[in-house]
Amino acid sequence: MAQDFDADVIVVGSGAVGSNAAYExxxxxxxxxxxxxxxxxxxxxxxxxxxxxxxHYDHNDPYPNNxxxxxxxxxxxxxxxxxxxxxxxxxxxxxxxxxxxxxxxxRYIPNDFKLNSLYGKGRDWPIGYDDLEPYYTRxxxxxxxxxxxxxxxxxxxxxxxxxxRSKPYPINAEKFTYNAQKMHDAxxxxxxxxxxxxxxxxHKPWDGRPACEGNNNCDQVCPIGTLxxxxxxxxxxVRAGARLITEAVVTRIxxxxxxxxxSVSYMTPEGKETKLTAKVFVLAAHSFETAKLMxxxxxxxxxxxxxxxxxxxxxxxxxxMAGEDAMWSGRGPVQQLTIMNWRDxxxxxxxxxxxxxLANGNPQISLAEAAINEGLMGKExxxxxxxxxxxxxxVYSFLEMLPSPANRIQPNPAWKDSLGNPxxxxxxxxxxxxxxxxxxxxxMYQDMAKRMGGTIAKIHGFENxxxxxxxxxxxxxxxxSVVNHxxxxxxxxxxxxxxxxxxxAAGVVNPTLTAxxxxxxxxxxxxxxx
Amino acid sequence: MGxxxxxxxxxxxxxxxxxxxxxAAATDVADLQKMAHLVTGKQVDQALAERAGSAITENxxxxxxxxxxLQDFAASNNITDVEMLxxxxxxxxxxxxxxxxxxxxxxxxxxxTPKALSSVDDVKxxxxxxxxxxxxxxxxxxxxxxxxxxTGYWAERPGRI
Ligand SMILES: Cc1cc2nc3c(=O)[nH]c(=O)nc-3n(C[C@H](O)[C@H](O)[C@H](O)COP(=O)(O)OP(=O)(O)OC[C@H]3O[C@@H](n4cnc5c(N)ncnc54)[C@H](O)[C@@H]3O)c2cc1C
Numbered sequence: 168m169a170q171d172f173d174a175d176v177i178v179v180g181s182g183a184v185g186s187n188a189a190y191e192x193x194x195x196x197x198x199x200x201x202x203x204x205x206x207x208x209x210x211x212x213x214x215x216x217x218x219x220x221x222x223h224y225d226h227n228d229p230y231p232n233n234x235x236x237x238x239x240x241x242x243x244x245x246x247x248x249x250x251x252x253x254x255x256x257x258x259x260x261x262x263x264x265x266x267x268x269x270x271x272x273x274r275y276i277p278n279d280f281k282l283n284s285l286y287g288k289g290r291d292w293p294i295g296y297d298d299l300e301p302y303y304t305r306x307x308x309x310x311x312x313x314x315x316x317x318x319x320x321x322x323x324x325x326x327x328x329x330x331x332r333s334k335p336y337p338i339n340a341e342k343f344t345y346n347a348q349k350m351h352d353a354x355x356x357x358x359x360x361x362x363x364x365x366x367x368x369x370h371k372p373w374d375g376r377p378a379c380e381g382n383n384n385c386d387q388v389c390p391i392g393t394l395x396x397x398x399x400x401x402x403x404x405v406r407a408g409a410r411l412i413t414e415a416v417v418t419r420i421x422x423x424x425x426x427x428x429x430s431v432s433y434m435t436p437e438g439k440e441t442k443l444t445a446k447v448f449v450l451a452a453h454s455f456e457t458a459k460l461m462x463x464x465x466x467x468x469x470x471x472x473x474x475x476x477x478x479x480x481x482x483x484x485x486x487x488m489a490g491e492d493a494m495w496s497g498r499g500p501v502q503q504l505t506i507m508n509w510r511d512x513x514x515x516x517x518x519x520x521x522x523x524x525l526a527n528g529n530p531q532i533s534l535a536e537a538a539i540n541e542g543l544m545g546k547e548x549x550x551x552x553x554x555x556x557x558x559x560x561x562v563y564s565f566l567e568m569l570p571s572p573a574n575r576i577q578p579n580p581a582w583k584d585s586l587g588n589p590x591x592x593x594x595x596x597x598x599x600x601x602x603x604x605x606x607x608x609x610x611m612y613q614d615m616a617k618r619m620g621g622t623i624a625k626i627h628g629f630e631n632x633x634x635x636x637x638x639x640x641x642x643x644x645x646x647x648s649v650v651n652h653x654x655x656x657x658x659x660x661x662x663x664x665x666x667x668x669x670x671x672a673a674g675v676v677n678p679t680l681t682a683x684x685x686x687x688x689x690x691x692x693x694x695x696x697x
Numbered sequence: 698m699g700x701x702x703x704x705x706x707x708x709x710x711x712x713x714x715x716x717x718x719x720x721a722a723a724t725d726v727a728d729l730q731k732m733a734h735l736v737t738g739k740q741v742d743q744a745l746a747e748r749a750g751s752a753i754t755e756n757x758x759x760x761x762x763x764x765x766x767l768q769d770f771a772a773s774n775n776i777t778d779v780e781m782l783x784x785x786x787x788x789x790x791x792x793x794x795x796x797x798x799x800x801x802x803x804x805x806x807x808x809x810t811p812k813a814l815s816s817v818d819d820v821k822x823x824x825x826x827x828x829x830x831x832x833x834x835x836x837x838x839x840x841x842x843x844x845x846x847x848t849g850y851w852a853e854r855p856g857r858i
Contacts, residue, residue: 218842221752221807221822225815232816240816254814342852370848378848384841497838499851529841535804535830542793544800545738545779549833552804556834557855 170444174200174410175697177431177445179417179460182263184665184682185451186400187309191690193407197697200443201401201409202433204236204416204452205259213266213388223532226267226386230258234585235416235436243582245455249574249594253479255633257453261413262398264453264633265679267386269502270367270394272312273676274303276321276330278511282672286515288600289569290671293643293652296330302684304334307365310395310683311373314365315340322360322507341370346494346560347504347525353491353619360507364524365680367395368500374399381499383529415441417452418588420464428466428662434586446697447661451686454635454668455591459578461639461649463589467656467664472649474577476570476637478673481597483605484526484563484627485612490620492557497529509607510675519567519604522675523611526561534559559624562615564608565675566601570637597629605629634678639668654689663689732764735771736796737803737829738779745827749802752821756809763795804829 178189181203189201208231216229227238237244239257247253258264277296282289307314314336319329340363343351351361368379368389379393389396405411415433421442423429432442450457458474461467506523514520531552538551568574574595582590609626616623642648645657650669656662665686667678729750733741741749754760770792776782782796802808806828812818825831831840837855839846 214842218825219822221805221809221820222811222818224811224813227816238816240814242815242817252814342849344851345854348852380844380848381839381846381851382842382844383839387841390842493855495837495855497834497841498855499849529838531830531834531838532805532828536801539797539801539804542797544736544783544796547783548800548804552830552833557837 172445173443174198174445176200176447176449176693177202177443178449178451178665179431180204180263180450180452180456181261181397181401181411182451182453183265183310183395183397183400183679184667184686185449186262186397186404187306187683188449188451188665188686188690189404189409190400190407191687192694193404193409195690195694197694199404199409200445201404201411202415202417202431203261203401203411203413205233205261205413206231207261207398207413210388210390210392214390217384217388223387226256227258229388230266231260233259233436235434236414237584244584244590245593246579246582246590247593247595249596251481251595251597251629251631253477253593253595253631255479255631255635257455261401261411262396265396266398267388268394268396268679269677270385271364271502271677272307272310272367272680273320273365274330275674275676275681276511279672279674282515286513288515290640290642292671293641298652299681299684299688300331300333302688303680304332305687306680306684308334308337309400309687310367310680311337311369311376312365312367312680313338313340313369313371315363318362319360320362320507322510323512325360336365338369338371338373344499344503344527346489346496346498346527349489349491349494350504350525350560350619354506354615355618362505362507364502364505366500366502368393379500383497383499383501383527385501386528416586416588417460418463418586420448420460420466422466422659426659428659436585438586447663447693449663449665449689449693451665454638454666455576457664457666457668458576458638459589459591463578467649467658467662469658470646470648472572472640472647474638475572475575476640476671477574477576477593477595477635478568478570478637480565480632480634480673480675480677481568481601481629482563482565482632483608483629484561485616486624486627487560487562487612487616487619488555488558488622488624489560492554494558494560495556496527496559496561497531499527501528502526506611508611509604514607515567517603518607519601520675521564521566521604521608523562523564523608526563528561530559530561531556558621560621562612564605565632565634566604566608567675568673569598569600570640570671571598574637576638601629634667634673636667636670636673636678639664639666640671641669642671653692654685655692663693665689728764728768732768733799733803735776735782736779736799739829741803745803745824749799749808749823752808752823753798753802755821756819757798760795760798763791764799767792767795806830
């Protein structure tokens with residue numbers, strides 16, 4: 168008997184990753200329902216929330232934080248039991264967490280896919296760079312990325328364009344900021360492998376987005392809509408025929424005959440439950456919420472790997488007071504100049520790789536606060552603020568975590584949201600591979616400071632960087648991974664996961680472009696099957 | 698209810714001290730603006746001084762009384778500007794802490810103690826674009842989210858625009 172479905176495909180989560188999957192499927196003529204826990208909020212409201220708040224250090228602050236769909240900083244929602252306080256930024260609204268991201272959109276390099284076979288550490292991917300390359304290209308054109316075509320992004324292919332690309336970046340790379348150029352010149356290309364950060368913060372108009380005006384506010388909210396976020400593809404999906412249901416918190420996944428997922432149910436803020444059926448389901452509620460949802464429903468977890476192997480780009484950073492007095496962080500892009508001396512090489516047998524970059528956010532309120540706390544006032548205070556603001560540079564490094572089943576998230580029934588859904592318990596310890604990598608990064612900081620005629624004011628300890636990989640790990644073996652190379656659950660062949668959580672080897676680059684590329688790849692697979 | 702009234706009410710019975718025993722709201726407002734000028738050396742507009750005063754008072758109910766003491770201290774030592782105040786003998790402890798609260802609210806645009814990675818703390822909004830820090834630096838950097846400087850300005854050497 169033919170069965171009726173509410174849609175061909177239901178996608179859970181309207182962030183950059185889920186919305187790209189939804190758009191690809193709708194574009195290919197499939198009927199799609201996109202379920203989103205949070206509301207849809209226009210940019211101007213978020214911008215006004217930002218400008219009318221004193222809490223600019225909290226990047227979640229201008230965004231909706233509802234009792235049924237809390238942001239990650241709602242007290243109690245995330246609870247840590249490990250030695251490291253893992254508190255990533257996560258948003259719940261149409262478009263998801265990319266409303267406040269740096270916009271860095273890198274590709275992994277071929278060796279990142281073979282970490283274990285080349286260096287004996289961590290895991291290999293079940294696919295290689297060449298398998299993903301066409302999807303990287305498609306993702307780059309969907310997101311509208313500016314990057315340097317001729318550059319070596321690996322640190323190991325000096326003078327060559329690397330990794331291989333089948334198409335140039337949609338938009339070329341822009342000129343360095345003044346301070347980045349100064350740093351570039353001081354470090355010198357002889358000893359430092361430097362390149363520009365590929366970015367969705369574009370310096371030329373693209374697909375209805377204006378050129379960047381240098382508002383220096385990417386990781387809070389872009390006031391003019393230059394910086395890509397997932398709501399762009401949520402809108403495109405709707406225009407291609409998808410149905411977007413907002414304030415719909417998916418809580419239940421029902422499995423039927425043949426271990427196929429039959430339905431998902433969502434709750435409205437008032438607690439009304441609605442069940443929807445489809446031929447295929449894509450979970451794209453981000454790394455933590457997707458894993459939580461699967462564990463709550465005991466779905467797709469025969470390997471016991473759901474929620475485990477959490478890897479972030481744990482990093483360190485330095486406050487550098489440059490010798491040059493016109494560096495002025497806070498002009499234009501929040502990130503741009505990148506150092507890849509330690510991205511790849513045999514050293515990965517011994518210690519973590521790193522990606523090191525100049526962060527160009529405006530530091531002035533923090534600098535003023537420190538000076539006031541010190542007791543300065545009047546002319547002395549003003550002079551200090553101006554001196555420090557002109558020289559302060561923040562340099563930071565991402566380190567490569569290895570997957571460990573002990574680093575995990577689980578539903579936490581001890582905390583409940585307004586619908587009675589559990590919070591999230593996290594256990595995370597920084598591994599020795601990362602600690603050894605941090606020693607190397609610190610040595611590089613000393614050299615950088617010397618070359619820049621500056622002094623190191625402080626080296627920060629380990630910090631998280633919101634890149635939540637591993638919890639839905641992809642692999643070649645159903646026994647030790649959650650999904651196969653297509654993003655398909657080993658346990659339920661009509662269930663797919665689209666998330667940075669599937670990434671099995673973290674490398675050192677921001678992972679969201681890779682998750683979008685994988686989601687487009689999954690969408691192609693699904694489109695052939697429904 | 699106006700902000701000045703909020704300050705007066707929140708301060709409760711501790712407000713009327715010494716020269717300020719008159720206690721009328723208008724006097725308190727004038728004092729805030731004068732004191733804002735005294736501790737920063739800058740003209741601070743009245744509405745901003747009031748906003749700073751009420752934000753601080755929300756977390757520190759004794760602030761109006763403490764500010765009155767600081768005003769008395771300045772008056773009785775003939776201190777007329779911040780440069781005299783900062784080196785004045787006896788300007789320490791509570792007096793200095795009171796000045797720092799007001800300086801902080803005006804330079805940073807908020808009052809309270811930020812708590813990282815939490816949606817809840819006691820920080821109160823005072824201003825964004827009028828924060829004195831940005832008033833100093835904005836010839837070199839746009840106030841974040843308010844750039845009108847055009848694409849690519851960031852490649853140029855920073856200078857007064
Ligand atoms: C400050 C900051 C800077 C960052 N910078 C970068 C960067 O430069 N480059 C980079 O690659 N990455 C960056 N990231 C990480 C990046 O934001 C994430 O990797 C990315 O947002 C993940 O996309 P997603 O679509 O999987 O998840 P999200 O964007 O989080 O979207 C998931 C959506 O699912 C919804 N949802 C959750 N649970 C449910 C449910 N039960 N039912 C229905 N809907 C649900 C949520 O409301 C949300 O809208 C940054 C993150 C932060 C916080």
